[in-house]
Amino acid sequence: MRPPLAGALALAPALVILGLLVAVGIGYAVAQSLGMLPLAGDAAVGLDAYRALVTGEGGAGGVWGSAAFTLWVSAASTLVALALALATAGWLDRPAGRLRRGATGVMHINLAIPHVVWAIGVLLVLSQSGLVARVAAAIGVISEPAEFPLLVRDPLGIGIILHYATKEAPFLALVAYALIRARPRDLDSTARSLGATGMQRFRMLTLPTVLPGLGIASALVIAFVFGAYEAPVVLGMDSPRMLSVVGLDMFSASDLTLRPQAMALGVLMAAVVMTALLAALAIARRWR
Amino acid sequence: MAVRRVGNTAAWAVAVLLLVVPIVVLGIQALATGWFFPQVTPDQVGVGTLRDVVADSATRSAMGEGIAVSALAALVSLALAVPAARALALGRVRHRRAIGLVLMVPIVMPPLAIAMGLNVALIRAGVAGTLAAVVLAHQVATLPYAILVLTALLMRYDVRHEQQAQSLGAGTARILTHVFLPLAAPALIVAGCITFIVSWSQYLLTLLPGAGDVITPPILVLAAASGGNPTATAAIALVTAIPPAFAVLLALRFMNAPPRWAGASG
Amino acid sequence: MAAVAVTMLGGCGSDGAQTGRDASMQDWPAVVAAAKSQTVRWYMWGGSRAINAFVDRTYAPALKERYGITLKRVPVADTIDAVNQVLSEKQAGANPGAVDLIWINGENFASLRQADMLRTGWARSLPNARLVDWADPAVGNDFGVPVEGAESPWAAAQFQFISDPSRTRAGDLPRTYAELHRWACANPGRVTYVAPGPGGFIGTRFVKGALYELSGGSGQWARFDRATWERHAPVLWEYLRTLAPCLWRQGATYPRDENQLHGLFANREVDLSMTLATAGPATLINEGTIPRGATAFVFDANMIGDYSYVAIPRNAPSPAAALVTANLILDPFLQAAQARPGSGFGLGFAIDPARVTDAAARQALRQSAASRGAGATPVADLTRSRAPEADPRYQDLIEQGWRKNVVGTR
Secondary structure, three states: OOOOOOOOOHHHHHHHHHHHHHHHHHHHHHHHOOOOOOOOOOOOOOOHHHHHHOOOOOOOOOHHHHHHHHHHHHHHHHHHHHHHHHHHHHHHEEEEEEHHHHHHHHHHHHHHHHHHHHHHHHHOOOOOOOOOHHHHHHOOOOOHHHHHHOOOOOOOOOOHHHHHHHHHHHHHHHHHHHHHHOOHHHHHHHHHHHOOOOOOOHHHHHHHHHHHHHHHHHHHHHHHHHHHOOOHHHHOOOOOOOOHHHHHHHHHHHOOHHHHHHHHHHHHHHHHHHHHHHHHHHHHHHHO | OHHHHHHHHHHHHHHHHHHHHHHHHHHHHHHHOOOOOOOOOOOOEEEEEHHHHHOOOHHHHHHHHHHHHHHHHHHHHHHHHHHHHHHOOOOOOOOOHHHHHHHHHHHHOOOHHHHHHHHHHHHHOOOOOOHHHHHHHHHHHHHHHHHHHHHHHOOOOOOOOHHHHHHOOOOOHHHHHHHHHHHHHHHHHHHHHHEEEEEEEOOOOOOOOOOOOOHHHHHHHHHHHHHHHHHHHHHHHHHHHHHHHHHHHHHHHHHHHHOOOOOOOO | OHHHHHHHHHOOOOOOOOOOHHHHHHHHHHHHHHHHHOOOEEEOOOOHHHHHHHHHHHHHHHHHHHHHEEEEEEEEOOOHHHHHHHHHHHHHHOOOOOOOOOOOHHHHHHHHHHHHEEOOOOHHOOHHHHHHOOOHHHHHHOOEEEEOOEEEEEEEEEEEEOOOOOOOOOOOOOOOOHHHHHHHHHHHOOOOOOOOOOOOHHHHHHHHHHHHHOOOOOOOOOOOOOOHHHHHHHHHHHHHHHHHHOOOOHHHHOOOOOOHHHHHHHHOOOOOEEOOOOOOOHHHHHHOOOOOEEEEEEEOOEEEEEEEEEOOOOEOOHHHHHHHHHHHOHHHHHHHHHOOOOOOOOOOOOOOHHHOOHOOOOOOOHHHHHHHOOOOOOOOHHHHHHOOOOOOOOHHHHHHHHHHHHHHOO
């Protein structure tokens, strides 16, 4: 007998609501980016906003620089987060009960902390007059803030990268950990009895177990950082800015003609992410 | 063997350090005034600013709105996620993977793109700036997570309890309220807590649909971060991190409790 | 009586722009009666915790207790946001709008006047208006634009620098922009200024001061003249461009607003900060934003001083409450409280203490003036170095010109 409220129709409410929200959101963004429903003046339907955005006139200058910067930060954050996650997932597997529970507890709390709070914490620790700099000054390595390396509000986005690396690594680590836990126990002991070293076991057992799941999780992370706002606004510089910061600045600008360009930027960002997602799926399918 | 253990402990220490230091520094800054470079430890420590921040009407209002929005968002998400998760976990839905991917689209989309368009739509509909508008907008971020988490947790649900009730003649409503809800309660609480946390952290999806009238903690904290008083900023940041921290501890408690419906430990 | 009040509150254009007096405002008790149980939405720059706290903790209870008015302080990142709100309401034909009162001056005042979106003729008719020295051209003109009863003063401000005597001796401090240039390049990376632009009006003021000095005086900038601008702007950009490499972060980036600058100053990343508070740095020190011992100082000249005002849009939903609020903030006791760094926010009086007749009020004002706090600039120095604001049309030219010529973007 089929359980109640478990048929395909049960999916409908959720999918309809989500579909509507995304469609309406993107739909209106597309409409305004094409010049329909203007805030001021008459509708002048066309690709003017896209042209202005892409050629950098009309106050949008530097969107290519921002795009490149955003891609760099997204990729770097995800890679560092992945590295940290793999490093910790390995020894999260040890049977040390209380230590492991404590570590997973800390990771979970980190997940709960809002991004804006974490960003302020990172700023306090890593700025040129932050805690690490002060400790360096106390032990005599530096004498003034300017001598400390520029790690936040810097042109390479190091602060932003470290923020997302430390915020997303626990997420990835917990995913990896769940995947490792789901693996049959005897595989590991068999490998060990056959003489495989830690590194070999990691490479041939752990990695293949976690990589597919981590692949999807990493795709989520990279897309998330791509569209993120809070940390870049706290930890970033005036230029280059991440794309969401550029977009919101244009949307809120007093010059109302920048609105369609803001919408165009949003639409383009959504298109980039969707294309990347589809490409990743295609690659994953072929790989299998 | 011993070397490996030391290495493990060291690695564990580094990881915890990375995760804990920023919060500790926030905590110190929230209690310290006049704590500037090159002071490593603060001279003046006190709870004055913290007390002011907690008593401030702007803080209280933002916390209240945050709790209202996130709690409502969690309830709405759960209401929509329960049938969906049941279908994915218990039913025989085809193309499960495809649906899973479709569910990830809203999470993956840049929130700015959706929030800007929703802002326009909600203003035109005349409901921008209401709590309901924000709760609705948050579904873009919360509903997919609610479904994915609940589905994963319901995989361990033993549907035979319901089949038994069905064979005894119980109707759908009775089965859901008397069989499903009690047994799935921990899973629902976990999914609800995670949804609460996701909603609590939303900035763009609150700022734009809220049209400046709905002020939740992330908006308050970001505004404070551009203010001049680092102590007040840290205090607000920490105070607003408490509800989601609570939620995650609640979720952990119910996640680690062995499910009542499963047989051997899962 | 009520009919008169209704006429005035309906905003039926009884301007009285000639005399600056609104005849229908003779009936103040009717205004107060109409204002009872109204909510006044006051849009103001939200970047100063001290000002926000004073408004919330002093004006709001006073309005509630004395008049039954609820005050809703609406913070904006820059006054231009409130201006845009009113302008878009004008375009959408929204009446009533959302804004009752705006903390405004300068080019923002000019743009709303140009759009004819401000109530006029009311400011001189407030009961407390008699305490204001309207004959003083600095009060009667906002950036050179005649006020014409369309805004009422709130506080006085003057641009000053802040230094830390434990780091720099008073004798070593620069006293002109030319000296500042030399000083900055002798101590590279120890000086910066706020980027002119939205939220960075203190940076615009800094740059304007440089313009005054480089062009030989502030007088020629009172009226807008393209030729004057074209002649002196290149010199200004040259000065700022050659200054840039000596600045903090080699001028690659500038603090976005005065709070960021205070943070850099407090953490010893730079040695100078800036403020507009006539009472000096005491408010900032009390807040914990900058360290104790910080001292304000002025250059020998070109330190721009001006008044801040409040204005009421034509489509304000609660104009009576707005009028009562504008009147309340001129109350001598409240003016005294606002100027005191401990309880207030350290900006100067908008009223003329000589016009106050009540003995207790005079005492309060005197005490307030005397308690400016350590580190305040001596009044004589403030007076000597004060320069007036320039025509509002230069504001955009300066802000956009700075972005284009000094930073090189857009």
